[in-house]
Amino acid sequence: DVKVTQSSRYLVKRTGEKVFLECVQDMDHENMFWYRQDPGLGLRLIYFSYDVKMKEKGDIPEGYSVSREKKERFSLILESASTNQTSMYLCASSPRVRNYNEQFFGPGTRLTVL
Amino acid sequence: DAKTTQPNSMESNEEEPVHLPCNHSTISGTDYIHWYRQLPSQGPEYVIHGLTSNVNNRMASLAIAEDRKSSTLILHRATLRDAAVYYCILREVQGAQKLVFGQGTRLTINP
Secondary structure: OOOEEEOOOEEEEOOOOOEEEEEEEOOOOOEEEEEEEEOOOEEEEEEEEOOOOOOEEOOOOOOOEEEEEEOOEEEEEEOOOOHHHOEEEEEEEEOOOOOOOOOEEOOOEEEEEO | OOOOEOOOEEEEEOOOOEEEEEEOOOOOOOEEEEEEEEOOOOOOEEEEEEOOOOEEOOOOEEEEOOOOOEEEEEEOOOOHHHOEEEEEEEEEOOOOOOOOOOOOEEEEEEO
16 A cells, blocks of 8 residues: 655644654655645645655745655654644655546645744 | 546435545646545545446546547445545546545445
């Protein structure tokens, strides 16, 4: 089974803290994605990566950065957490093969910023 | 990204078929139609996708209108475990391989 794992299911941080969300996939996928999900707004893409050390901004990159040093790992970084970053964060991966882009999602990390 | 329109919610009974509609009148010729679902407290999971022809897999069937401006996800025999939010998404062949999720349809299954 394809496995996408995220480092925490629940996380509570304080305003101004630096926050790292880790995502690991075990299927040798080239593409990895970070989304956030908020009630009434659906899933929105923050950043994605199509190869090691490559990254592209998604629709809402402000306040976030990412790191992809190894193919299996994609990290989302909140440099200085703010209360409006309280959300569910979902990581996904997919193979690069064109036209076959089923994305496999992790279970999500519910982040609360106080 | 082309937009999709789905009903906010639907309800059905266990062991009955469910037809989940999706309108995508601005679909382009190269857009694939994807369906994902999200069970409570889980990340989304892939259900099915298609381009022009109807598609079947172990989870569901996808019926695509001839003009491609609408599609229907069919669950042939709903179970309680099919209760989820179902998302209809258009995906371009070219460009970034991102999925743009709308609000989806919340499906309730009655025992």
